[in-house]
Amino acid sequence: MLSINDKDLGTPTRDSAKLITLEVDGRAVTVPEGTSVIRAAALADVAIPKLCATDSLEPFGSCRLCLVEIEGRKGFPASCTTPVEAGMKIRTQSEPLSKLRRGVMELYMSDHPIDPFECKAGGKCELHEMANAVGLVHVRYGDDGRNHRHVPIDDSNPYFTFDPSRCIVCSRCVRACDETQGTFALTIEGRGFNSQMVAGQHEHYIDSECVSCGACVQACPTDALMEKSLLEKGRADRAIVTTCGYCGVGCSFKAEVKAGTRGDEVVRMVPNKDGLPNHGHSCVKGRFAWGYATHPDRVKRPLIRKRISDPWQEVSWDEALGYAAAEFNRVQQKYGRGSVGGITSSRCTNEEAYLVQKLVRAAFGNNNVDTCARVCHSPTGYGLKTAFGTPAGTQDFDSVAAADVILVIGANPTEGHPVFASIMKRRLRSGARLIVADPREIDLVRMPHVEADYFLQLTPGTNVALFNAMAHVVVTEGLVNEQFVADRCDAGEFKQWREFSAGEHNSPEAAAKVTGVPAEKIRGAARLFARGPNSAIYYGLGVTEHSQGSTAVLAMANLAMATGMLGRPGVGVNPLRGQNNVQGSNDVGSFPHELTGYRHVSDPQLRADFEKVWHVAIDPEPGLRIPNMFDAALDGSFLGLYIEGEDIAQSDPNSQHVAAALSAMEIVVVHDIFMNETAKYAHVFLPGSSFLEKNGTFTNAERRISRVRKVLPALAGKEDWEVTCALSNALGYPMNYNHPSEIMDEIARLTPTFAGVSYEKLDRLGSIQWPCNDAAPAGTAVMHVGGFVRGKGRFLITEYVATDERTTSRFPLILTTGRILTQYNVGTQTRRTLNVTWHPEDVLEIHPHDAEQRGICEGDWVEVTSRAGAIALRAEITERVAAGVVYTTFHHPETGANVVTTENSDWATNCPEYKVTAVQVMPTARRPERLPADRIIAAASPSAR
């Protein structure tokens, strides 16, 4: 069911410069060529009854309700499948049309309750609205005929139900699954009266390949497919546009809210049709997994304790903030100004991250601020800024529609960035070629209507060798875009790089020995990429979380520049950001060496600009990064930390080291919505607000700034930005804002790339991609058009250096990590939703050969031991991973995946090398405490019990 107040134009928009003018019921309307008659009519405010047509799906022409008369033509064509023509005169209302439509509706309603009170949507479904529109009040056929009322309801999905008796077999759900989501999980089975929609191989939804994106539920025009939350709570009375709090796609949603006896409550989240990142689509997390916001585990009162072994005490906000401030002051007086710091989060808004870094720089008086991007995409920042001048993705998401060749490396979009994956799959189904480079056979390698031309299953840790070999092919086979390079890149550096790349040690034959990828495959992939004409790179943490993460980003930049794949739609180097606001938290100055807009703190003029606004001197030296903070804590020189929205004890590598560092600190303040692993080491807990409880902005992976709007009151009484302001005030540095819009105004005043951003403009345009300033008042979709931001593009030599993390006879396997569709990051949110239905625990994927050698059977408990520690989890035997490689996810704290990861890190940024850990895997008698699946599900969503 569409969101309340959404207008459905019947068929999708068409892009054409040629405009066609026609007449609908006497009203002139002009539309792009290729537009359907039903859409043209809707644009002229003439509503034609319809059921199988909807503007998110291609026209189907099956319901026979949208019939019209066209002057000069015989019959009654379906307006959804009839394209407009110049001078057409359309008639949408006439006696014959009314008779036809009523007849059609009567047949539909003969197998459906006509009484709106029997409709689960209270008569607000499209079927009843259409019955009303065509004036059908009575069905002549009675109730005695054959019908589908006996068909059982499929209640298996935790979030929605399918009632086949209410299905009109319009195929909207099937088409949504095919066209919008690209999973092809649904079909219409049988013929005539026996036609029915089925999931998978006639299975329950939960057992089928359905990914629970909800596109079918949204597309359904009846009450057959409905959200359980809507059935339970009833129709909402208003909708508020906001931005999803999960991954870096940053989907726009309408939060549908209803006033109830216990106050406002969210009824459902419906993806926003006008949302530019997602175009009305969503995944199982964004659409359904928001129940954590009201989970009983939420902490609603501030807590303090003197020692981490003491029990928590509930206190007032004033007492908690006063205690925290006094402790920070005490530590600084005793150990020095640089002995404290803060960590911002990519789960928090731009405004909140800006305030935390401002608090550190202005109230603490140092630059010891860092952000969780340190452990994910900091190499992206370093690499892209060095090569191009801007540490951000070069394209908008829609650019992929113009790509001829797509290279996906170290990313698993269908699991980690599912909505963008759907957009990408649409392009692949329409003919784009695909190269996948990954140690693990991700779904994109082969799935319905998508198959990679090249799957380069490389050994973890060898990305740079692979890129260098691709570059070797480009420079030795005459595939360099000489004009692009001559016009736009540093000639001297390019000459050196060309010589380096041509070296025999970079040949595919040499790289094959390192990467494990056959030379011919590397050559074929390089040729395909270089010839484009438009080739785009999409990458994730499988590139960055390595000891050569920054080198790999630079190598990708080299490859894109050498082949001229930058500066227009369809190309580019595109990081897929893990969390919703990785880009934004970096943009607003969360790194210890940079103020907003990625400008180094050593710049005296820059500091002067900030000092004028902040009224305080800014330290000109870079501060500590997160791993440096831990080292300094153990050294006794860093003893106080304010952490907003991050669970470093779970998410950072070598957990024992992190725990020891946190234990050594004298004041740890955790500001979060749940009592997380890090809070075990905290002295003050400040309760946070979820994305539904605050105002602000998120910036997604395509540099798109979108509004986060307050939907519910803050459970703990304060929005997060208010908490940081209060802490700063308690520390003695005044921060007084009335609304986050004032914080954004300050960011815009101080940051040239944000100069044109304001809440007023965001409300007007919907979203803005930075840079947004006088040169680009509406923002910038594609970067580096006509030239690089830094001037000439830089080619740096990217010698492959093997990681220190070597396999040995003691640790013969390589462990690499990733994520799964239904869970998010360390699971703080998704583990408190019914998403645990699909993933109640992390498992270890192991190749059959490695399993057999060790006597491991499917589902066995195994111990994974590394140089850093040991964990136990269940084995899943699969050929997705190559022999010699094992894989797990890190969503459940019980797994403790980071107990085994080491402190190796990227040479440039200290981003941890999560993706390569030498391990041994052996069967174990150890049985870690785990709740049974039904209890995990019950605990995840108490209201569902």
Add this chain to the structure above:
Amino acid sequence: MDIHHLVKMANEIGGFFGSSPEHEVAVNSIAQHLKNFWEPRMRREIIEHAHREDCALTPLVREAVLRLDQTSRPS
């Protein structure tokens, strides 16, 4: 700070910039990287280490750290 860790990090920085065919560029790039990204107490410790006889830095990185020491001293 754990000097072994700092030395490892510094040598890895040298591992990247050491690929430059021009020695001066490599030395300056390493020194600049340390200046741009290392907090002063880390720089102090690595500089102190570079002056030791049992210095574990690679020759290239040691040269860069000593240059960093020279350039960061008040003139």
